[in-house]
Amino acid sequence: xxxxxxxxxxxxxxxxxxxxxxxxxxxxxxxxxxxxxxxxxxxxxxxxxxxxxxxxxxxxxxxxxxxxxxxxxxxxxxxxxxxxxxxxxxxxxxxxxxxxxxxxxxxxxxxxxxxxxxxxxxxxxxxxxxxxxxxxxxxxxxxxxxxxxxxxxxxxxxxxxxxxxxxxxxxxxxxxxxxxxxxxxxxxxxxxxxxxxxxxxxxxxxxxxxxxxxxxxxxxxxxxxxxxxxxxxxxxxxxxxxxxxxxxxxxxxxxxxxxxxxxxxxxxxxxxxxxxxxxxxxxxxxxxxxxxxxxxxxxxxxxxxxxxxx
Amino acid sequence: xxxxxxxxxxxxxxxxxxxxxxxxxxxxxxxxxxxxxxxxxxxxxxxxxxxxxxxxxxxxxxxxxxxxxxxxxxxxxxxxxxxxxxxxxxxxxxxxxxxxxxxxxxxxxxxxxxxxxxxxxxxxxxxxxxxxxxxxxxxxxxxxxxxxxxxxxxxxxxxxxxxxxxxxxxxxxxxxxxxxxxxxxxxxxxxxxxxxxxxxxxxxxxxxxxxxxxxxxxxxxxxxxxxxxxxxxxxxxxxxxxxxxxxxxxxxxxxxxxxxxxxxxxxxxxxxxxxxxxxxxxxxxxxxxxxxxxxxxxxxxxxxxxxxxxxxxxxxxxxxxxxxxxxxxxxxxxxxxxxxxxxxxxxxxxxxxxxxxxxxxxxxxxxxxxxxxxxxxxxxxxxxxxxxxxxxxxxxxxxxxxxxxxxxxxxxxxxxxxxxxxxxxxxxxxxxxxxxxxxxxxxxxxxxxxxxxxxxxxxxxxxxxxxxxxxxxxxxxxxxxxxxxxxxxxxxxxxxxxxxxxxxxxxxxxxxxxxxxxxxxxxxxxxxxxxxxxxxxxxxxxxxxxxxxxxxxxxxxxxxxxxxxxxxxxxxxxxxxxxxxxxxxxxxxxxxxxxxxxxxxxxxxxxxxxxxxxxxxxxxxxxxxxxxxxxxxxxxxxxxxxxxxxxxxxxxxxxxxxxxxxxxxxx
Numbered sequence: 001x002x003x004x005x006x007x008x009x010x011x012x013x014x015x016x017x018x019x020x021x022x023x024x025x026x027x028x029x030x031x032x033x034x035x036x037x038x039x040x041x042x043x044x045x046x047x048x049x050x051x052x053x054x055x056x057x058x059x060x061x062x063x064x065x066x067x068x069x070x071x072x073x074x075x076x077x078x079x080x081x082x083x084x085x086x087x088x089x090x091x092x093x094x095x096x097x098x099x100x101x102x103x104x105x106x107x108x109x110x111x112x113x114x115x116x117x118x119x120x121x122x123x124x125x126x127x128x129x130x131x132x133x134x135x136x137x138x139x140x141x142x143x144x145x146x147x148x149x150x151x152x153x154x155x156x157x158x159x160x161x162x163x164x165x166x167x168x169x170x171x172x173x174x175x176x177x178x179x180x181x182x183x184x185x186x187x188x189x190x191x192x193x194x195x196x197x198x199x200x201x202x203x204x205x206x207x208x209x210x211x212x213x214x215x216x217x218x219x220x221x222x223x224x225x226x227x228x229x230x231x232x233x234x235x236x237x238x239x240x241x242x243x244x245x246x247x248x249x250x251x252x253x254x255x256x257x258x259x260x261x262x263x264x265x266x267x268x269x270x271x272x273x274x275x276x277x278x279x280x281x282x283x284x285x286x287x288x289x290x291x292x293x294x295x296x297x298x299x300x301x302x303x304x305x306x307x308x309x310x
Numbered sequence: 311x312x313x314x315x316x317x318x319x320x321x322x323x324x325x326x327x328x329x330x331x332x333x334x335x336x337x338x339x340x341x342x343x344x345x346x347x348x349x350x351x352x353x354x355x356x357x358x359x360x361x362x363x364x365x366x367x368x369x370x371x372x373x374x375x376x377x378x379x380x381x382x383x384x385x386x387x388x389x390x391x392x393x394x395x396x397x398x399x400x401x402x403x404x405x406x407x408x409x410x411x412x413x414x415x416x417x418x419x420x421x422x423x424x425x426x427x428x429x430x431x432x433x434x435x436x437x438x439x440x441x442x443x444x445x446x447x448x449x450x451x452x453x454x455x456x457x458x459x460x461x462x463x464x465x466x467x468x469x470x471x472x473x474x475x476x477x478x479x480x481x482x483x484x485x486x487x488x489x490x491x492x493x494x495x496x497x498x499x500x501x502x503x504x505x506x507x508x509x510x511x512x513x514x515x516x517x518x519x520x521x522x523x524x525x526x527x528x529x530x531x532x533x534x535x536x537x538x539x540x541x542x543x544x545x546x547x548x549x550x551x552x553x554x555x556x557x558x559x560x561x562x563x564x565x566x567x568x569x570x571x572x573x574x575x576x577x578x579x580x581x582x583x584x585x586x587x588x589x590x591x592x593x594x595x596x597x598x599x600x601x602x603x604x605x606x607x608x609x610x611x612x613x614x615x616x617x618x619x620x621x622x623x624x625x626x627x628x629x630x631x632x633x634x635x636x637x638x639x640x641x642x643x644x645x646x647x648x649x650x651x652x653x654x655x656x657x658x659x660x661x662x663x664x665x666x667x668x669x670x671x672x673x674x675x676x677x678x679x680x681x682x683x684x685x686x687x688x689x690x691x692x693x694x695x696x697x698x699x700x701x702x703x704x705x706x707x708x709x710x711x712x713x714x715x716x717x718x719x720x721x722x723x724x725x726x727x728x729x730x731x732x733x734x735x736x737x738x739x740x741x742x743x744x745x746x747x748x749x750x751x752x753x754x755x756x757x758x759x760x761x762x763x764x765x766x767x768x769x770x771x772x773x774x775x776x777x778x779x780x781x782x783x784x785x786x787x788x789x790x791x792x793x794x795x796x797x798x799x800x801x802x803x804x805x806x807x808x809x810x811x812x813x814x815x816x817x818x819x820x821x822x823x824x825x826x827x828x829x830x831x832x833x834x835x836x837x838x839x840x841x842x843x844x845x846x847x848x849x850x851x852x853x854x855x856x857x858x859x860x861x862x863x864x865x866x867x868x869x870x871x872x873x874x875x876x877x878x879x880x881x882x883x884x885x886x887x888x889x890x891x892x893x894x895x896x897x898x899x900x901x902x903x904x905x906x907x908x909x910x911x912x913x914x915x916x917x918x919x920x921x922x923x924x925x926x927x928x929x930x931x932x933x934x935x936x937x938x939x940x941x942x943x944x945x946x947x948x949x950x951x952x953x954x955x956x957x958x959x960x961x962x963x964x965x966x967x968x969x970x971x972x973x974x975x976x977x
Contacts, residue, residue: 001668001675001693002655003587020581021588021675021693022685045614075593075612077578104577106616270617 007071016071025076026092029067033088033173035218036065037242043083043275048073051247062212065247079107083275085195085242086134086218087173107272108264112171113192121165121188124152128167131183133220136170175240177219182237197241197259197280199234205254206231213245213255260284268292324355324450327383328442329374331390332363333420340424342435346389349439353446358383366396371403378407385449389417389442412455412895412957417445440970447969448962455895455956460936462548462891463643464488466882469540469825472500473868474860475648476522477875478882483531485879487886490640491526492554493536494821497601499523500650504584504598504674506681508868509729510761516600523602534603535638543828546936547855548643548891558633560608561594565628568596568604572619572629580612582685586675589685594619594629599683644882647839647851648859648875649825654709654716654815662705662812667784668694669791670810673723676730690734692809694789699808700741702734703793706748707777709815716815718836721865723813724752728761730811731770745771745805747780747795755869773803782810816865829856830917839863849878854893857881896940896957898933904952905930911944911953920944920953 006017012032018025041049048070054063069080078091078099091099101107129137141149142164149155149163167189169180178191208230214223222238223245225231241259249255259280264272277285328350332338343361350359358381364370365388378386386404390396393416401411419438427434465488468475476498479489491498502508503523505515526532535554542553573592581587584597591597593612596604608619608629620629653674656664664670669692671679682688692699704727710720731744751772753762766772775795783792791807818837826833831851834840839862842850849857859878860871885891898911898920907929911920919937922929931944931953945953954960 001588001671002665003581004665018581020590020685021679021691023590046612075578075580075614077614079614100577100579101614101616104575104616104618106577106614106618268621271614272616274615 005071007069014067014069016069016074016076018076024092024094026095027069027074027076027078027080028090028092029069030088030090033086034064034067034084035086035088035242035244036067036216036247037085037244038247039083039085039242039279040067040080040089042278043079045077045079045271045274046073046075048075049080053247056212056250061215062248064216064244077101077107079271079275082107082109083279085110085175085240101271105267106269107275108267108269110194111192111263111265112174112176112194113190113263114169114171114174114176115190116167116169117188118165118167120186121167122186123160123163123165125185127183127185128180128189131179133177133179133218134173134175136174137180138168140166140168142166175219175242177222177238177240179219179221179238192263193240194263195241195259196261196263197239197257199236199239199241199258200256201232201234202254202256203229203231205251207251207254210250212248212250216248217245218242261288322384324385325357325381325383326353326355326385326387326446326449327358327360327377327381328353328356328387328389328446329365329377330359330361330442331365331388331420332361333390333424334363337390337420337424340428340431340434341419341438342431345435346419346438346442350389350442350446353443355385355450356446357381365390366399371400371406374400374403375407378404378409384409384413385452386414387417387442387445387449388414389419389438389445391420392416392418410454413449413452415445415449415452417441444966444969447965451959451962451965453956453959457892457895458897458935459890459892460546460548462885462888463550463641464886465490465640465642466886467492467550467552467640467642467645469645469647470494470500470649470860470862471498471526471534471536472648472650472860472871473502473519473522474650474862474866474871474875474878475500475646476519476526477872478646478648478859478879479526479532480522480529481876481879482882482886483529485883485886487531487883489529489532490642491532491534491536492538492540493534494539494649496537496559496597496605496607497523497603498526498534498536499598499600499602501674502868503600504677506677506684507729507733509725510757512729512733516598520600523600527602536603536605537607538638540825540828541637543645543830545641546934547853547885547893549936550642550645550855552640552642552645554638554640556636556638558635559605560610560629560631560633561606562628562630562633563603563605565626566605567626567628568606570596570606571622572606575618575622577616577618578612578614580609585685586672586678588675588678643855644885645829645856646859646875646878646882647825647829647831647856647862648878649819649821649862651816651838651861651865652819654817656708656812656814661781662708662810663782663784663791664812667782667791667810668692668789669699669784669808670782670812672812672814673726673730676811677726680730680733690737690809692789697808698738698741701743701805701807702745702809702811703791703805703807704731704744704746704748704811704813705780705782705793706746706813707815708812709817710813711749711777712815716817716836718865719752720813720816721752722816722867724748724750725758725761725867727811727813728753728765728770732761732765732768735765735768735770740769743771744769745773745793745807747773747775747793747805749775749777755867773805774798775803816861819862822862829853831856834864836864838865849874849881855885855891893935894940896955897935897938898940898942898944899954899956900931900933901952901954902928902930904950906950906952907931908949910947910949914943914947916941916943 004019008015014029016027050068052066081089081091129139176193181189181191214232217223246255246257330346347359347361362370404414405411423434423438468479468491471491471493483489502519508515538556544551573595576592576594578593579590582591594608623629678684679690709715753759779796781794793805795803831853832840841848857878859875907922909922917937919934923932942955945955
């Protein structure tokens with residue numbers, strides 16, 4: 001059978017495939033999860049991913065940009081999968097989510113550091129589940145014999161205390177916005193952002209009454225509309241620096257976004273350096289390289305003086 | 311010396327001898343030869359006439375030499391057949407009588423008279439007379455000419471390192487000539503390196519080709535320039551200048567040890583064309599393990615530049631991401647083109663479902679499945695479910711012998727299908743049923759018919775069907791196929807198949823057209839390189855010094871390609887073994903006093919043989935003797951009458967025309 005290269009575009013997903021006699025490479029972009037940020041297109045080493053801005057229709061809300069992947073350029077490396085903050089792209093080889101670039105340490109994984117101290121979790125609180133803008137959190141209560149509890153209404157105080165709480169976070173889709181952390185009344189959840197950066201709106205350039213960025217921002221609360229000056233403002237606390245807002249902003253330079261750091265598993269790779277340079281800046285990339293080399297130097301010193309790494 | 315001879319010639323009395331040939335009955339049966347002889351005596355300058363049965367025979371030539379000496383003839387006219395056939399023979403003959411060969415002229419009274427006017431003997435005789443009259447008129451103005459000697463470079467270029475090119479290269483290198491093998495892909499070996507077994511002996515293909523490839527790689531006289539393209543070919547027989555571009559492998563050849571550690575570190579895979587894109591290779595890899603030269607290559611279309619290979623290579627430092635294309639120029643005396651062929655891909659829309667139905671394969675794909683080092687490790691399995699097929703149908707002549715596609719027979723398909731059928735049958739015995747939908751089984755050559763019988767005895771079912779009305783359908787649920795055909799008497803045959811294998815046509819290499827242009831050789835109507843003469847000069851092109859080997863001249867199987875490679879090597883050696891190559895002195899001559907440097911000649915010359923150059927304060931046309939083919943187009947285009955073609959000067963041509971138009975002489 002000759003090599004089959006397939007590209008299928010439906011309302012739900014964009015699917016790219018290489019079907020070989022012996023292997024099946026597949027890349028699926030889940031359009032429901034994709035927010036039209038530019039991260040994958042910046043990270044793609046083959047420049048196969050393009051953003052297509054959607055035309056604005058008067059009187060309607062702005063739409064997220066569409067992602068298109070060029071089948072002729074794509075080499076099915078899976079870097080888009082690894083870099084998507086929302087986990088919207090899934091790469092599979094023969095149906096399995098195995099990435100050779102990770103195995104060979106050619107590209108890092110984003111570190112989604114989400115800690116939940118379940119012991120302190122109140123038994124009747126669903127605040128985090130309600131707060132998650134992407135509905136990725138499910139709170140479950142289990143009885144001592146591991147049965148899920150449907151309703152707390154008929155339970156006594158003691159029964160309630162004996163319940164186990166399980167907070168299930170779908171990590172692979174989580175952009176780590178920290179809303180759950182802030183909404184948690186008992187400080188049970190700690191979340192570390194994996195992209196650090198800076199975002200600012202130049203209020204002079206921002207057109208009055210325009211809410212395009214706010215319309216498409218997937219993180220409720222990262223942007224808000226002020227009735228005072230009829231303009232959009234930023235709440236940096238929750239922003240995940242994905243850049244979807246910048247893609248739709250109608251005015252150049254009204255929205256300034258800078259990514260300064262990406263938290264990832266350790267890696268030494270030219271492909272990552274290139275992606276990092278495009279996602280942040282050459283300066284930030286150089287900083288990481290410098291940090292890495294000092295880490296290596298530290299390691300070798302520790303090894304020499306026989307100290308265990310702290 | 312030459313000038314003295316010319317002076318002598320100018321003063322000498324004209325003594326023309328006319329020899330009239332009977333050509334057995336070819337001429338004599340139509341034309342009155344005695345009448346021609348009588349007539350010839352009356353022509354001016356003629357001092358001797360003789361008619362003979364066969365002047366081309368040994369006795370005939372001896373009599374001519376005798377007559378030239380005895381009657382002190384200084385011009386010779388032969389009235390007989392076409393100069394295309396016999397002019398060189400008679401030129402040698404008059405040379406033996408110490409006469410300059412260019413003082414010989416032929417009058418064609420066979421093709422021009424006896425052959426074409428068989429029913430009008432009288433008129434044919436009249437026409438023959440006039441033909442002789444013209445030849446005599448020209449002969450009286452013929453000049454002594456000296457042949458041109460071109461020095462020969464003792465090196466040869468072989469374009470394409472398939473089995474034909476390998477065969478030619480090894481032969482020439484063993485004769486002591488420097489051989490450059492230019493190969494487009496990463497490794498030499500060609501199609502043969504992709505095959506599992508060879509018919510009719512079922513030898514392992516790479517086991518017999520591999521050692522030859524290694525010999526080429528190690529031969530002190532051979533230099534392989536692989537992963538390279540020919541950019542430009544200049545020059546002529548004995549002195550070709552060839553510009554070649556070595557494409558970047560991003561691996562430094564001399565540092566690469568071929569260890570493969572970089573390949574193991576590489577995270578990226580892409581469909582391997584050597585595996586017919588059924589299997590994969592790494593972004594840094596070799597196309598197959600036996601590759602020669604064994605140098606790894608990075609495919610930048612797929613590489614993500616993670617530099618893991620650089621780490622793996624370590625101190626060997628063989629990887630260089632900044633490598634640029636490199637141009638090389640070589641100088642050779644002869645060129646052998648052996649660029650092989652491509653395989654036709656049956657389009658998705660055609661009746662056999664290739665590309666549409668998962669379990670329809672081409673023959674070369676099946677070959678890779680049979681190969682132990684192939685993508686499936688030698689397991690013949692269906693693409694749809696990975697199961698072993700229990701019924702395989704082979705369909706012959708897909709694209710070949712189709713007037714709408716490729717009219718020719720691809721030649722080797724019958725045999726490779728027999729090979730596949732025998733291999734499948736011997737591998738899986740009664741577990742597999744094999745049907746061959748054929749139209750004519752072509753198994754000529756040594757051992758081939760016996761191989762057909764082996765297939766027949768082995769239980770392969772042969773179904774003879776018409777070329778038309780063959781069809782493959784698929785059950786979308788099971789992905790099983792049904793093959794339909796129509797027998798000669800109009801009966802429909804229908805066979806259920808788990809797998810269908812198409813014997814698709816072999817076609818001219820996609821680079822053939824471009825290369826033909828660069829080499830100034832022609833393509834045949836089928837798109838393969840045209841040989842000079844199909845019967846007696848099958849390895850020559852119409853460009854002197856350029857020879858053909860292998861399937862690029864017309865499709866051939868392995869033994870035939872190997873033999874033609876050796877044949878082309880021998881032909882090339884006839885050039886390389888000489889210190890200088892002699893060419894006819896019929897090359898354009900420019901009168902520098904008349905030439906105005908207008909460049910019209912330059913624009914009409916089809917061989918780039920005449921160019922206007924600055925010569926001592928004047929723009930003058932200059933002829934490259936090695937390139938000039940003596941066609942005369944520049945001479946007729948020149949508005950200043952500055953260009954003359956020796957042996958076809960204006961004076962000679964006008965004399966011929968005068969002779970034929972003269973009135974009163976007619977009887």
